[in-house]
Amino acid sequence: MFRNLSYNSIKPQKLVFGLSVLLAATTYNNKANAQNSYELNSGWKCAPIKSVNVDGAKLSEPSYNTNSWMPATVPGTVLTTLLNNKKVPDPFYGMNNERIPDIYKTGADYYTYWFVKEFKEAPATNGNQVYLNFRGINYSCDVYLNGHKLNKTIQKGMFLRFTYNITPYLSKSGNNKLAVIVHPPDVLGNANGGQGGDGTIARNVGLQYTAGWDWIQPVRDRNTGIWDKVTIQKTGAVRLKDVHVITNVPGVRMPDGAQKPAIIKLETEVSNPTSAPVSGNLVYEIAGTSISKSVTVKANSTLPVKLADYTLQNPKLWWPNGYGPQNMYDVKVKFVTGNKTVSDQEIVHVGVREITTKWNAHTGSREVAVNGQKIFIKGGNWIISDAMLRLSDMRYDAEVRFHRDMNLNLIRVWGGAMTERPEFYDACDKYGMLVFQDFWGSGDCNGRWVDPMKKDDQWTRRKYPDDHNLFLRSAEDQIKMVRNHASLAMWCGGNEITPPEDLLIALKEDILPRLDNTRWFIDYSNSEEMSDNRLGGNGDGPYGIQPLNVFWNFKTYPFNSEVGSVGVSDYEALKRFMPTENMVAPEYNESTRKSKVDSVWDYHKYIGYDTSINKYGKAKNAEDFTRKAQLVNYDQYRGLAEGFTSHMWDWYTGFIIWKTQNPWTAMRGQMYDYYLDPNACLYGLRNGSEALHVMYNPVSGMISLANNTFKPHRSMMLVVKAYDMNGKVKEITQVFCDIVATSTKNVMSVKQVLDEMAAKEGAFLSLQLLDTDKNVLSENLYWVADSKGEYSGLQKMKTDELATTARFVKPGQVEVTLTNKQNCVVSFFNRVSLVDATTKDRVLPAFYDNNYVSILPGEQRKVIIDYSATTKTNLAVDVDGWNGNKGKIISIAK
Structure with missing residues (x-):
């Protein structure tokens, strides 16, 4: 297969230390009784249907020899198996995805495969039973065991679990052979560049993004395969x-x-x-x-x-x-x-808890309460953990932990993907993430708008999927699968559109009342049930780069299900999937308002930063561009969180960022990249979303407090200072203040004094909130533009070499101490990275309690890094600062 590909010319994906182990990890079904259930997750073989000349009954006979077949990845997809056997190049690297045949052009048989697995299981006795369980096959299949066909009619449905009682068919010898033929989705979808391609992918009850979207290129096999767990379960009668x-x-x-x-x-x-x-x-x-x-x-x-x-x-x-x-x-x-x-x-x-909602008449939006207490929703939109369905509990845990570290409290699972797996919900239970779970549909594919890229008209698309009964059976099954999770808070009919009327009525009036009647169900993601029409209609957005004043002054939808911005990672992250020759910085033309973008950047869905990079000085190259992009990233997401929070319970009851992660090597809307490497978006959002937070309004100059907790905070000291570019400090004020529970409060304006100080070259504004023991409750550092709106002072800052030490606190944890000298300049925007001491590659995933930190003259900051304790101990710390410590490697003391 794929003899037309020249593999010598394809640069392999650069694997980051620690990630290959994470992706290969298998999950454990913690709902099952351990001694009576096990997974069939190794030793599978596969072959394309065209190369197999016998039927499933013959294939599943123990005597039939399949030793020459290709090793298969199960759980996994056909494309994952081909990649793991080096039959295709890594579709996440460069333009490699264009080198893989697309199923729409090849036809379904090209990715239709037989999978076989031999396993040992003795016959059951004394009325005991043995079951074969499939948790997910895309899209249809026939199943054979030891020469017997287990299903009377073809099993169909990506979102259906299949269970077979195999007790009568187990071999007396205890040596069993399973054969499964897996067919791709019924409708393949033309990946013509539209959202969901030509839209017909939505005729299936399955994934819509696989035909391509504005954040991903098409998945060539449409994720055909035994993509979720296969288990053997033993019970009594x-x-x-x-x-x-x-x-x-x-x-x-x-x-x-x-x-x-x-x-x-x-x-x-x-x-x-x-x-x-x-x-x-x-x-x-x-x-x-x-x-x-x-x-x-x-x-x-x-x-x-x-x-x-x-x-x-x-x-x-x-x-x-x-x-x-x-x-x-x-x-x-x-x-x-x-x-x-x-x-x-x-x-x-x-988890013992109760979730309720009510209409907030003041904001004109839905308000969520947990255990009787109203919760200001700070959420992120989630697509899927991996576009090729390489799912693991370790990766789920890492990704959800990142959301916890961003100080978010909700994840919305977008409707063009899937019902998330129980392991995702386990992580959300663990880290306190409420989940807003969409059913399967999108306004793009399912007919909300006129779209010339779509094959069918709106009237036809509005009736998708083809098989309504399969949709409803799948909904019932998936509800049963995840409904016990404390984190599951909301069900949603679809992304930006309801399902067809008969499906909507069945969900609202029968299925959910019968199977899960304690959760909020909304018809679609930006429904009037979330927000009223004060702005001329319900909706979401804006998207893309925004001036900071928009977040504070522009009143958007009072419960906004999608509002977001940029997310380019730094240079080290880009090197993992971008060829050297394509490391070319985008150039923005202010007169035409268009960007000149390299082909690989464009293919990986770069979204423009417009004029924001040039305010820090025109980018010299891609490395300089991505360094400056991190400043913009931090400011954008801190500003977004602060702007919404500043109006909580007045304008807003919640916001959900579009989006917080990418399941592919895309270059937009991400707080961390596909390889689980965080960028400055994560830490800007972490700052702006603090439970108790001190913040600065860049429009009015007002300093205010936000309290997202259920308790008042009293006798706090607010300390306000400003620094010029030479490190000279101006102590503006320090004043005691307090704030009641779940509220915001304006304290004072510093606009005049800060405007005067920043006029020439810009300035830094330092805010600290201290308790009576002088412990820091919240702190914030803003870099303020000059009178022209440029960051001219940052472009010529003096070098400031920090004194940096690192030590092992315990297995899996490192403490880094950053110390700035007295009478020096601000040590600005230091990225701390845990690295392999030999290769200098970052250890991924690693979790930093803060990053992109700035240290004021005469002050010290500590950064705690958590990582897998099984990671090898040849570690070091890299510190890369805006005005010093570039690429400085620090050894770690025992």
Whole structure:
């Protein structure tokens, strides 16, 4: 295959230390009983359908030899397997994606593959049962085991879990062979450059982005494959199905102190596939207490069972990030037969919390409350963890942790992708991220707008997908899969458009009331149910680079589901996917308002910075451009967060950034890149989204406070200083102040004194909020432009070499200390990186409690770095500052 490709001319993707291990890691199904369930995640083989001349029954016979077949990646896609076998170049590097045949041109058979797997499992005895579970196949399949076809009709649906009772078909020898033929989506979609290509990809119940979008190029196989877990599960005669736990937390709660009781509700289905009835007890345990019910399950039947409500005394509650701890309970559910044998059991991780919403008449938008307390939503839009579905619990944990580190409290899962996996929700439970989960649809593909790139007209597209019954069955299944997670807060009909009317009615009036009636459902992502029409209609945006005054002065939608900006990473990050010859800085023409952009930058969806880079001096080259882009990134996202926060509960009840991550090597809308390397966007957003925050309005010159916590803060000292470009300080004021809970407060204006000081070359404004013990509660440093709106002083700052030390605090943690001398200039915008001491490559992922830090004259800052403790110990720290310490490598003391 692919003999037309010249691989010697293709530069391989530069793997970053630590990432290959992370991507290869397999996830563990923490919902299953460990000793009775295991994954089939290695030893698979595959071959394209055209090279196989026998049927599945023959293929799955143990005697049929498939040793010469290609090793397959399962879970994974066909394209992932081809990449791992070096049959295609890395589509994330340069223009390599253009060198891979697209399924629309090749036809579906080109990416239709047989997958086989041999495994050992002895026949079940004494009424025990063995099940084969598929958690995700894209798009349809037939399944064979030991010469037997398991499905009567073709199994179809990317978002459906399939389960087969394989007890009758297990080999007496214990040596079994599984064969699965996987077909691509029914409709392949023409990747013609439109959003979702020609739109027809949405005729399937599946991923829409695979035909290309404004942040990704097409995925050539449309993610065909056994893309999610395959497990073998062993039970007794009775099996548990779709356990459902609901928690009620009445009243208004605080995160600390004794709690009034909470109510725990549990129901499940119990299935008995045997020819005799089975009696026993359905039991669940929580916090040391057992609740049980006697049950008899008739032969060949499934029985829904609801247990008595349990009153949990003094519960440890789950809270969103920034408002309280993320306490979790293990709820152990089991069916115990009359002879005291555990037939089946599950452990469900439960966060005790209650989510409600109401209309805020003042803002004209929906307001979200958790445990009775209103939450100001600070969110990020999420596409998918990896465009080629190389999913892992380690990567999920890292990405969601980044969102926690940005001081966000919500992630919206965009409707052109998928229902996220339980491992994603595990991470959101852990880090306190509420989740806004879209169903599968988008305004682009599903007909909201006239679009000349689309094959069908709006009337036709409005009826997508083709199979409405499959959509509804998939919705039911995916709801059951994730509904026990504390983090799941909202269901949404689709991205910027509702599903067709019959699907919407079924979701609202039947499926969700029946399966998950405790969460907010909104018809579509920017619905009037989120925001009213004070601006002439509901909506989202603006997008792209914005002057900072827009965030403070322009009133956008009061619960904005998408508002965002740029996100180019630094030079080190670009080198991972961009050829050297394409490292050419974009040039913006102010007269034509257009940019001259290199072809690879354009292919990877660069979005323009317009005049913002030139304010720091015209970029000399790509490295200089990306360095200056980080200043813009930080300012943009700090300004966005501060602007919205400054008007919380007055103009706004929430905002969700478009977007916080990329599942491909795109160059826009990202706080960290595909390789999990953060850029300055992350730290600007982290600063501006602090729970208790001091901030400066660049338009009015007002210094104000924001308190996103449930408690007032009193007797705080506000310290305001300004520094010129030579490090000379002007102490403007220090004053005691306070602020009530969940509010903002203006303190004073420094506009006149700062304008005068910054007029010639610009200046720095330092804000600190201290408690009565002089501990820093919040601090902020702004760089202020000169009277012409330029950063002329930054362009000629004196060099300032920091004194820098680093030490190992414990395995997996390093502390870096940065010290600036007295009577010196500000040491500005220092990027700290944990690196391999030999190669100088960054260790990824690594988590910094702050970065892009500036150190005032005579002051000291510490940066804590967390990383995987299994990473090799040949580590060092790189410090790269705006006006010093460029590429300085610091050894780490033991």
